[in-house]
Structure formats: structure tokens, C-alpha cells
Amino acid sequence: MKKIFALVLVLILAISVFAACGGNSNNKDKSGKDEKFEYGKDYIAQNLKGDYSITYKYSVAGQEDALVITHTRTSAGVYMSYGGMEMLYIKNGDKYDIYQGSSENGFVKVDFMDSVTQEEMESDALYSIAYSFLNIFIHQYTDNISGLKKDGSATIAGRDCEKYTFQYSGFGAAVKYTYYIDKATGVCMKWDYDVAAAGQGGSMTFECIEFKTSGVTLPAYK
Numbered sequence: 001m002k003k004i005f006a007l008v009l010v011l012i013l014a015i016s017v018f019a020a021c022g023g024n025s026n027n028k029d030k031s032g033k034d035e036k037f038e039y040g041k042d043y044i045a046q047n048l049k050g051d052y053s054i055t056y057k058y059s060v061a062g063q064e065d066a067l068v069i070t071h072t073r074t075s076a077g078v079y080m081s082y083g084g085m086e087m088l089y090i091k092n093g094d095k096y097d098i099y100q101g102s103s104e105n106g107f108v109k110v111d112f113m114d115s116v117t118q119e120e121m122e123s124d125a126l127y128s129i130a131y132s133f134l135n136i137f138i139h140q141y142t143d144n145i146s147g148l149k150k151d152g153s154a155t156i157a158g159r160d161c162e163k164y165t166f167q168y169s170g171f172g173a174a175v176k177y178t179y180y181i182d183k184a185t186g187v188c189m190k191w192d193y194d195v196a197a198a199g200q201g202g203s204m205t206f207e208c209i210e211f212k213t214s215g216v217t218l219p220a221y222k
Contacts, residue, residue, distance in 0.1 A: 037148055039162070043186035051075065051216040054187070054208060061203040068209075072218060079218050080127060088221060089121050096121050099221050106220035148179075156180045156189040157208045173197035187211070 053072035089096035095115035099107035180190035
């Protein structure tokens with residue numbers, strides 16, 4: 001427990017230091033010229049439109065269990081699965097009806113609950129936690145990062161990705177981030193985090209295991 005707590009503290013410190021490194025989004029390429037980092041929230045907003053479904057797996061080195069999160073959005077509604085818990089909201093006019101999962105009948109409308117607005121849906125505790133976690137995955141990097149360097153390319157979940165790395169040493173800790181960013185949408189498809197401090201080390205991986213932007217459907221519901 002103490003080891004896990006120590007690593008959590010290092011993670012918090014690393015994130016704080018990482019955030020403080022912002023300010024210059026241009027990095028030098030191998031020729032010494034400025035290399036502009038083109039991906040970010042605006043890029044995602046411009047290129048991830050319409051229906052989509054994305055599933056991530058979060059794992060920690062040395063632990064067998066992994067957390068899986070799925071977010072599906074279509075013109076008909078929103079589906080969210082978080083650690084085995086599922087939510088389905090179907091659009092009804094300017095509000096959303098709430099559906100509960102059933103192993104026999106798929107999702108069935110919860111008649112004793114009123115329809116909710118988008119704001120109410122997004123403020124629901126379980127939805128909010130799941131979406132906030134998912135949002136962290138999608139936007140693992142931010143604009144204006146100084147020191148983020150292009151490091152080749154890779155294919156993650158069938159998507160063509162740019163690979164970037166960021167390393168920092170200080171305060172007795174050394175951290176390395178590796179990002180794999182979908183070229184088509186700007187979404188972060190994979191994020192590796194490695195840390196070493198006080199003779200201890202740890203690593204975490206957030207990886208997309210399925211990303212669909214066409215042929216997307218919601219679970220069956222009645």
C-alpha cells in the first residue's frame with residue numbers, strides 16, 4: 001500500500017511538472033528547424049465529427065486487472081460502459097430517456113425516471129466519472145507542450161498514428177510519456193507512462209482497443 005501511495009504522489013508531482021512545461025508548442029526536428037505540434041483539442045473537434053465508438057483499456061504493470069471504458073455516441077443517443085457498469089441514454093426531443101440493461105431484453109426504458117437534459121445527463125455521477133476518465137484518455141496531451149518530440153509512427157487498433165515522447169528528470173524522479181496519436185482525428189490512441197523515484201518504479205498504459213467512426217450502433221433497446 002505504501003508503495004502504491006508513493007507512486008501516486010510521484011504521478012501527481014509529475015503531472016504538475018508536466019503542466020508547468022507548457023508554453024512552447026514548437027519543437028526542433030532533426031535538422032534544427034521548428035516542428036509544429038499540429039494535434040490538439042481544436043484538431044479533434046474539426047476531425048472527429050458524427051457517430052463514433054471508442055474503447056480504452058487501462059492497465060498498471062504488475063496488476064492483472066484492467067479497467068475497460070467504452071463511449072459510443074450516435075445521433076440517437078449515448079452509451080457508456082465503465083468497469084462493467086453500463087449506461088444508455090436515448091434522445092427524445094431535446095432530452096434523453098434513461099435505459100437499464102437486461103441480459104434477456106437488452107436495454108429497457110426506466111419508466112419511473114424522468115427524461116433528462118444533456119446537462120443533467122453529463123452531471124450524473126457515474127456518467128461524469130466515466131466521461132471524465134475517457135476525456136483524459138482522448139486528450140492525454142495538450143497544446144503548448146514544450147519538449148514533446150516526434151518519434152516515428154505506429155498502428156494502434158488499426159489506426160495510423162504519430163508517436164511522440166516526452167521525458168523529464170528532477171526532484172529525484174524521472175518520468176517518460178509516450179503518446180500515439182491518430183493522424184485522422186487527433187485522438188490519443190495510446191499513452192504509456194513510466195516513472196522512477198526513490199528506488200521505486202512503475203508504469204501505466206492507456207490503450208485504445210477499438211475505435212470506430214463508421215457503422216456505429218448503440219446496444220439493442222426497447
